[in-house]
Amino acid sequence: MGVLSRLGLGLAKTREGLLGAIRRLLPGSRKITPELCEELEAALLSADVGAASVSVLMEAVRESVRQAGEADASSVRAVLKKVMTERLRAGKQAEPVTAVPHVILxxxxNGVGKTTTAGKLAGQFVKAxxxxxxxxxxxxxxxxxxxxxxxxxxxGADVIRHQAGGDPAAVAYDGVVAALARKADIVLVDTAGRLHTKSNLMEELRKVKRTLGKALPGAPHDVxxxxxxxVGQNGLAQARQFHEAIGVTGVVLAKLDGTARGGIVLSIAGDLxxxxxxxGVGEGVGDLQAFDPEAFVEALLGEPEES
Ligand SMILES: Nc1nc2c(ncn2[C@@H]2O[C@H](COP(=O)(O)OP(=O)(O)OP(=O)(O)O)[C@@H](O)[C@H]2O)c(=O)[nH]1
Ligand SMILES: [Mg+2]
Structure with missing residues (x-):
């Protein structure tokens, strides 16, 4: 499928925005002026790359232009690819866990894509x-x-549920007990994004997390x-809040297909x-991909295919 893999298609909008800007700014070989740098900076910011990452990327672009004396679209793209990949790799990877069952919270x-992600992940694990x-x-x-x-x-996954309005921690506990009894490999715990009462969502989620650990010491292995x-940069504020309150081991970025602001990935990994x-690059079971920095950067900035 070449550069335009399923991920590439999901990233089409962001790709168009960034590559379009680079192409417009740098038709062929020419000196890169401060004005061009400002426009490239604006294009990166409007793709939600995030201020801290943008300044690192632009510094690298300016430095490479200083050294080479001029810039063309492909050399700017190469610098962006290299530095983006480095920043994406910098996000700390959690230690692989080999617990059985492996419990994922x-x-x-609300509305970000939790339940859909649970379903897609279940589908991929069942397939494996x-x-x-x-x-x-x-x-x-x-x-x-x-x-x-x-x-x-x-x-083809088992579902454990209680009555609506019940205690989320209680169903989480029962879920792990059922998984142990059934010798399941993976437990995926879906949660609410809001609550009936004014009680604190973070407090409730902390309780769910604690309860999973009571049902199975060491659980949850992933949050x-x-x-x-x-939602762009608002997502970063959410991430900080959840991370501080509950402790997060990783991020699933859903609905990447619906935005021209795929640079948000760099903000999460690089800034956070x-x-x-x-x-997530669509609503189907196959539309969830394990994140790979090289594949992501290639899908975003790879050579446009000859047509
Ligand atoms: N295009 C696209 N749509 C997605 C993706 N992930 C989820 N959705 C859609 O987003 C909507 C909300 O998804 P849910 O999985 O219900 O979100 P949720 O976080 O569980 O929502 P609440 O339970 O209300 O908090 C649904 O219409 C999903 O089909 C994705 O990667 N791409
Ligand atoms: Mg849901």
């Missing part, structure tokens, strides 16, 4: 031959459990924060230091 504000238990820890809406049931049926790529573990 999914968090995030794993036995998967989905836990309906979102007891806020009756429909949330139903949505998870549908995913479970679709991908994945799901962010909606289309949290590893991006998966990206």
């Amino acid at each position: 999914l968090l995030g504000v 031959g794993k036995r998967v238990v989905l836990v309906a820890g979102d007891t806020f809406r009756a429909a949330a459990g139903e949505q998870l049931e549908i995913w479970g049926r679709r991908v 994945l924060l799901v962010l909606d790529a289309t 230091g949290l590893p991006v573990r998966y990206v």
Whole structure:
């Protein structure tokens, strides 16, 4: 499929924005002026790359121009690719965990894509031959459990749920107990993005996390924060809040296909230091990809294919 893989298609909007800007700014070989640098900087910022990452990228571009005396589109692209890849690799990767079952807690504000991500992940683990238990820890809406049931049926995963309005920590506990009894490999715990009462969401989620550890010491082995790529820099504020309150081991960036601001990936990894573990590029079960810095940068800035 070349550069325009499924990831490339998901990133088409961001790719167009960045490559378009580079092409317009640098048609052929020419000296890069301060004005051109400012425009490139603006293009990166409007792709949500984030101020700290933009200044690192622009410093590298200016330095390479200083050394070479001039710049063309492909050399600027090469510098951006190199520095972006470095920054994306810098997000700390969690130690691989080999616990069985491996318990993954999914968090995030409402509507970001938690339940869909749980379903997609379940599908991929089942496909890899794993036995998967989905836990309906979102007891806020009756429909949330139903949505998870549908995913479970679709991908062949067991679903543990309680009555709507129940205690999320209690269903989380039961989910792990059921997974142990069934000798499941993976437990995916979906959660609510908001609550009925004014009680504190973070407090509730902390309780869910603690309870998972009571059901199985060491659990949860992963706490994945799901962010909606289309909300841009607001996602970073959410990430900081969740990370401080609960402790996050990685980020799933959903809806990357719906935005021209895919640079948000660099903000999360580079500015926040949290590893991006998966990206969502559509609504189907196959539209979740393990995040790979090289593949991402190639999909974003790779040579446009000859047409
Ligand atoms: N295009 C696209 N849509 C997505 C992606 N991930 C999720 N969605 C859609 O986003 C909407 C919300 O997804 P949910 O999974 O229900 O989000 P949630 O975080 O569980 O929402 P609440 O349970 O209400 O907090 C649904 O219509 C999903 O199909 C993605 O990667 N790309
Ligand atoms: Mg949900």
